[in-house]
Amino acid sequence: MSRAAHCALFLFAMLLACSAPAATGWTYRIGEPAPEFQLEALDGNVYRSADLKGKWVVVSFMTTWCPFCNAAAPHFEKLNQEYGKRGVKAFIVDVSEKPDIVSGWVSKQKLTCPVLLDSNGAVTSSYAPPPDFVPDLKREEVMIASFMIIDPEGTIRFLALNEDVASFDARLIKLRAMLDGLLPEQ
Amino acid sequence: MSWRLAALAVLSALGGLPASAFAIDVVRVLPPSGVELQPGASTRVVLQVVVKLGYHVQANPVENPSLIPITLKIDGAKDISVGEPLYPTAKRLRLPGDDQDLVVYDGSFAIAFPLEVARDATAGQTVTLKGGLRYQACDDSHCLFPVTLPVALAVTVRER
Numbered sequence: 001m002s003r004a005a006h007c008a009l010f011l012f013a014m015l016l017a018c019s020a021p022a023a024t025g026w027t028y029r030i031g032e033p034a035p036e037f038q039l040e041a042l043d044g045n046v047y048r049s050a051d052l053k054g055k056w057v058v059v060s061f062m063t064t065w066c067p068f069c070n071a072a073a074p075h076f077e078k079l080n081q082e083y084g085k086r087g088v089k090a091f092i093v094d095v096s097e098k099p100d101i102v103s104g105w106v107s108k109q110k111l112t113c114p115v116l117l118d119s120n121g122a123v124t125s126s127y128a129p130p131p132d133f134v135p136d137l138k139r140e141e142v143m144i145a146s147f148m149i150i151d152p153e154g155t156i157r158f159l160a161l162n163e164d165v166a167s168f169d170a171r172l173i174k175l176r177a178m179l180d181g182l183l184p185e186q
Numbered sequence: 187m188s189w190r191l192a193a194l195a196v197l198s199a200l201g202g203l204p205a206s207a208f209a210i211d212v213v214r215v216l217p218p219s220g221v222e223l224q225p226g227a228s229t230r231v232v233l234q235v236v237v238k239l240g241y242h243v244q245a246n247p248v249e250n251p252s253l254i255p256i257t258l259k260i261d262g263a264k265d266i267s268v269g270e271p272l273y274p275t276a277k278r279l280r281l282p283g284d285d286q287d288l289v290v291y292d293g294s295f296a297i298a299f300p301l302e303v304a305r306d307a308t309a310g311q312t313v314t315l316k317g318g319l320r321y322q323a324c325d326d327s328h329c330l331f332p333v334t335l336p337v338a339l340a341v342t343v344r345e346r
Binding site for chain 1: 250253279281282283284288322329330332
């Protein structure tokens, strides 16, 4: 891809990424340091945010019963396969569910990325927008079916929170465009 | 103290808060004010369920088994048996990018279940049947944790 084309793609990605927040006037968490965490995953390993420094990270907060998550999960797996080749570390944080339930769902969805178990929702809440965003909901509920990009310095660069059904991005088009713009040219 | 805090205090005193204690009130159940039946008689009890405007709940049955169908469970009691609930026809909804429909209920709908009083039941007694309505609700942009709403129904056994 030429440099000009790459620049154009990046600008397009920035426009896409900014369009949803701009529509409602929020830029929650963008530019902030990603909160530290340490969570056990389904594979038995413990994942620490500190170990992810120096890498581009894509994280999604999901539950097995969430329709938005079920719709997006196959596309998240595709993204994991494709962008993993470019060094992106993708993982899912499951919010407040029992491991056996999550395990069955992961098998059904054929997910290969690490699935971290946030058994009490505390880590998920730490990534959520403040209570002035959808104040009726628990903070971890707000984050279910959200998608985030964290840069190698540990800064949140993109957060996709669902706006409405019509704009729901199951195919992760905005996330992919943003990644394409942010990742170093190959 | 608001009525919500008072209710939470009562729940706490009764042995712990359910996971749904802080959830917003998306669903209301309107049972009949009371059911009166003679010994040996049966009826069909209808519970009216009202979903908050802008929300929907997953129907029963669901087409994707990962989702949580709304489920009514009423425990029977001595002399009173309760049958399987009947759920209404669902609406279909498809999320952009999904390859499968969701089946949901919104607005107001009815769940019915058969109820029968034993032939040798003692007349004059009133029994309160207890149970719960488990559901998982979403609006256009967010999904809420599954909730079990307590349901109670008073059944009086009349003289023949």
